[in-house]
Amino acid sequence: MSFQAPRGMRDFYPEDMIWRTWLFDTWTATARRHGFEQYDAPVVEHLDLLTRKAGEEIVDQIYAFEDKSGRQLALRPEVTPSLVRLVAARRTQIVLPAKWFTIAQCFRYERMSKGRKREHFQWNLDIIGAADITTDLEVMATAVDALRALGLSAEDVSLRIGSRKLVAAMLTALGVPDDQQLGVLMVLDKRGKVSDEVLAEMLRDAGIAADLAARIMGIFEVSSLDDAARQVPADSPAVAELRQLFTLAEKAGVASFLAFDIAVVRGLAYYTGIVFEAFDARRQFRAILGGGRYDRLFESLGEPPLPAVGFGFGDVVIREVLEAKGLSPQGGPGVDVCVGVFEAANWPEAMEVASDLRREGFCVDLALGAEGPKSLFKYADRRAARRVVFLAPEELKSGSAVLRDMSTRSQETVALGDVVTAVRRSLAGGIGSA
RNA sequence: GUGAGCGUAGCUCAGUUGGUUAGAGCGCCUGGUUGUGGUCCAGGAGGCCGGGGGUUCGAGUCCCCUCGCUCACCCCA
Known part of the structure; x- marks a missing residue:
């Protein structure tokens, strides 16, 4: 008889719950301040809903099982497929754009490392059915507001903003054909995780000529939006969109947290526009939160297209970041x-x-x-x-x-x-x- | 999956070239105070030294195996 929780699963003693409840309350209050409605979905979902989006490779990471009637079920590794299911099931009744949030317990069978467990809670916040850049900014402003409410300043964290659309335009300008661009993006996402030499090798494996690969690597030299603008046509919608985003950020009072970062592209295939990740200033920890615009997710699940933008904000990394800063809630009188x-x-x-x-x-x-x-x-x-x-x-x-x-x-x-x-x-x- | 490190009291850890009865701090219990908590003082309980095997007169200490945990890499968001 072991009294240890299964590997990667977490116990929350009363003193841990003070912390967790404070975090959840902060997330919830922030979402409500921004006019988001709360929803929830079962932790157990049909396996095929989860594998469709994740792809066959990640099936090993899903806690899957068969119930007594032979149904193939699984513990959700993320909540976005459930969100799509809920919206799709009542598509004609839901008033769009829908601003929804949830705090979802998710499970993923994977190797443990710093900031990564097999069970975690993730604040998911999305706006579905609106494609305008103001929507992206509203989502990001909510993320920044939450960071602020947790006690973090622009000196502590920054929201690094990239754009799939912009990188695609730069790739086009370099002569990378459209059908190779997604593959290149997936390789570029590996930057910082593998050496630049390996990265160049991966580009060549993706069918990119050596001299072109070198020029693609040059994309990372871009350090500002103006820099990037010079490498694409003057009327580039991607650049205009980003400029508009930063202008809106000023008005929304979150500009100090935002930083353009050409290297942020995210690893999921369905992202289509603005993408972002929040990091601690010293980059000691994993991404605190991450998200972006995913206008193709609904169609990738066999639904009519519906534009959407959102992010996931887990409880594990933020706890490490806040503890390193000595920030934690005071336990009040019992x-x-x-x-x-x-x-x-x-x-x-x-x-x-x-x-x-x-x-x-x-x-x-x-x-x-x-x-x-x-x-x-x-x-x-x-x-x-x-x-x-x-x-x-x-x-x-x-x-x-x-x-x-x-x-x-x-x-x-x-x-x-x-x-x-x-x-x-x-x-x-x-x-x-x- | 690869590599490294660590498993000793409830917790954090010390434990000498192998040597007699395994220690400290914190926590816990009791008393100092028979109707008064925190501080202080005194005392006390609590250990298959992760498990198994081996070497030895003798193992917490050395060797092998095993289980568990941690970190890094790999993988992944």
């Missing part, structure tokens, strides 16, 4: 009131007091298993209770309980019928109420 007794015989009265307090909406804990003043107050202290109400023989003789302020150590004796009022007054203000 409960408002801890109710206890000095003698077991007084539990009936204690239960009644606790019930009264709970009916009034206070968070109330019973000091179960703690009898006598010493263990009662020790218990209350560990539970970070702000007040203690205790029922003891001496005071009960006159129909009273005692209310203690844990931070000031002051106590008052109050009639049983006045406990709720006394607690409310005590917690409402004054010394020790913080």
